[in-house]
Amino acid sequence: MRRNDIVRITIDSLGSDAQGVGRYNGHVVFVPGALPGEDIDALIVKPMKGYAFGKLLKNHTTSPERVTPPCPAHGRCGGCSCQHMTYEASLRFKQDQVQNCLSRIGGITLPVPLPVAMETPWRYRNKTTMPVTMRDGQPVAGFFARRSHRVVPVEDCLLSDEGSNQAVRTVLAWMQQYNVPAYNEETHTGLVRHVMVRNNHIDERMVVLITARQEVPKQTQLVDALRAQVPGLVSVCHSVQDNPDNVILGDTYRTLWGLPRLAQNICGISCTLSPLSFFQVNTPQAENLYRLALEMAAPTPQDLVADLYSGAGTITLLLAQHARHAVGIEASPDATKDALDNAMRNGIANVRFINDLAERALPQLVKEGFRPDIVVLDPPRKGADASVLHAIAQAAPRRIVYISCNPATQARDAKILTELSYQATACQPVDLFCQTADVENILLLEHRSE
Structure with missing residues (x-):
């Protein structure tokens, strides 16, 4: 294929950015805006070795899951990749993404349910x-x-x-x-x-x-x-x-x-956020996410829990209400200050917040004898550093609850943990980023000795 060629293809599936994926003469063609089952004409805009990127020119057939995007910037703006499909179709796409990442990258066979849906998937960003x-x-x-x-x-x-x-x-x-x-x-x-x-x-x-x-x-x-x-x-x-x-x-x-700082309330936790603090962008769905994570963690009053990449401390404080003690580790000084203020605001005393990189703080804590019963981690999109994963395994908590907005890096890290005496036993995606190609996923890993 050459640039500006027009090819007729049938879309087989969706790629990681919700773009249509078809094949022409053995080459994979990615076409944003195309849906599975559609017979289309695509203009080749960027040919590569073995694959190409195309632009949707014409639909010869139209998927029953296609809808008219309500945003006039759709197709030009890089934000909402799923506005041209029904909300139900976007949920199935995200379910497939999590399933494929876990199996192909993580080598994990696990049933993946549909993401927890939002009743009104618009105007949700905080x-x-x-x-x-x-x-x-x-x-x-x-x-x-x-x-x-x-x-x-x-x-x-x-x-x-x-x-x-x-x-x-x-x-x-x-x-x-x-x-x-x-x-x-x-x-x-x-x-x-x-x-x-x-x-x-x-x-x-x-x-x-x-x-x-x-x-x-x-x-x-x-x-x-x-x-x-x-x-x-x-x-x-x-x-x-x-x-x-x-x-x-x-x-x-x-x-x-x-x-x-701006006041916020989530899952009964009253908190304040500075401009620099991390907070999930969809408050109603974040509440669903945190409740599910808490259910998977299942802390008891005897447990010591660790929350890595703890941000403003919301998950740490939720865990502390059910555990003996909770420790949050966060790299941002401003977010750590928010977390300390939030603990005082809510009268939660059985917590400790450490302002440091998880890859530096956790290995040192484990070396000193830190042995949490449960570890929750919610790292950035790039995932957790390998030193963090090995320190977790050395501490040998009975449960690890891994929250991620990037199923690919989550699966990569889960593969390492499964090689270090852990087994993935449950997961639940949550549609935190409605209309986009992104999805949040909670993965539970349990120590094989349990």
């Missing part, structure tokens, strides 16, 4: 972060196109609530009025890089301006505009990210107006 750029002299915000850093303007993200979208529009209007430039990734000039908005269970909002430099011109006017136009606003913060990389937030932040 945090929206949009990159900002200049387009024809005007500031625009949106999301990156698939596999690029080209911003696709989005005025009304259907995964965010209206208040969060209004906050972004207000920042853009302030930039336009006062000639505040967006940051340019190529020339490293300009100021505003991202706008982040957090909202909570009582419809309060925190707006975070992320810039490349410390100085914010017309700061008072920005705060005044946000206070006048954003419903439920309780906080305006500023974070400086002056490194020429893809990291969104800087290491610190300052409060321009209002509260330095």
Whole structure:
């Protein structure tokens, strides 16, 4: 196949990004927007050795699971890969993804149920972060196109609530009025890089301006505009990210107006979150996720539990309510501070939070005799460091509950643990990222001696 060839193929399955997968003359062709069972024409846009990427040109047949995407940016924005299929079809796709990763990467044979579904899979995000750029002299915000850093303007993200979208529009209007430039990734000039908005269970909002430099011109006017136009606003913060990389937030932040942290409540735990703290983006589904994880962990009043990559401490505090003692390990100083504050706020004293890298702290703790009965870990997408997995195995907890937003790295790590005296016994996906190709999965591993 060559670039700009038009090929007719039948779509057999979906790839990891929910793109259609077909074959032409022995070559695999990935076509975003195509669905299994469809007979299509595809334009070859990027031929590779043995496979190619194509663009959907025409449907000769249409899947009964195809729907009209409600977002006008669908197909251009790289965010929602599943809007063109029924919600039920997206759940089956995610079920298959978890199943395939566990079997092919992890060598694990385990029945995978359908992900826990959301009743209304729209407007669910409690945090929206949009990159900002200049387009024809005007500031625009949106999301990156698939596999690029080209911003696709989005005025009304259907995964965010209206208040969060209004906050972004207000920042853009302030930039336009006062000639505040967006940051340019190529020339490293300009100021505003991202706008982040957090909202909570009582419809309060925190707006975070992320810039490349410390100085914010017309700061008072920005705060005044946000206070006048954003419903439920309780906080305006500023974070400086002056490194020429893809990291969104800087290491610190300052409060321009209002509260330095946003209140949140999940599973009966009252907590506060700084702009830098990790928190699951879908609160109702996070509650389902945590309840399921707690059920799998099944701590008793005699148990010592460890929570790795503990963030603001929500899971640690939930575990502590059922265990003798809980220890959380988190690399972020700001998130660790939030966790300590949250423990005090909820009157939970049988906890300890350690501000350190899990790959450094856990092996040292185990060397000193730390032997948790249960370990819960929720690492970033890249998965856990091998030293963490070996330290867990050395501590020999009877149960490991592994939570992950990346089934591939979860399966990779689970394979290591199964080679270290553990057996995967149950899993449950949760649709935390509705309309996207991502899925959260909980995997239970139990020590073979049990």
